[in-house]
Amino acid sequence: MAVRALPRILLREPHLGLSVSDVDALYKQQARETDRRKREALLHQIQQTLHDRVRFGPIWEYIWPSGIGPRVAEPALMLINPYPWSAPLEEVRLKKN
Numbered sequence: 001m002a003v004r005a006l007p008r009i010l011l012r013e014p015h016l017g018l019s020v021s022d023v024d025a026l027y028k029q030q031a032r033e034t035d036r037r038k039r040e041a042l043l044h045q046i047q048q049t050l051h052d053r054v055r056f057g058p059i060w061e062y063i064w065p066s067g068i069g070p071r072v073a074e075p076a077l078m079l080i081n082p083y084p085w086s087a088p089l090e091e092v093r094l095k096k097n
Contacts, residue, residue, distance in 0.1 A: 020049075020050075022049070023046055023049055023050060026042055026045060026046050026049070027046060029042055030042035030046070067086040067092035071094055071095055072093070072094060072095065073093045073096075074091065074092060076088065076089070076091040076093075079091055
């Protein structure tokens, strides 16, 4: 995590309930730290803490290869009804140049 991204993450809005006080304290501590290795360790600790607290929502993109385009002679779409994709793939034919 880049150091420049941390101020955007640390909101410091306690009246809104958005403050992360322990992460905020680690951020201030790493800002004062002069030893590069200790500073790096503190940044990794901040990153791990934020990672552990964030909720992830997976985004699924259902795609299937369909043989369509200017080089395709037979895309084999709907050869198996009602399967809307190119199937069987052995039936997809390219144009001969």
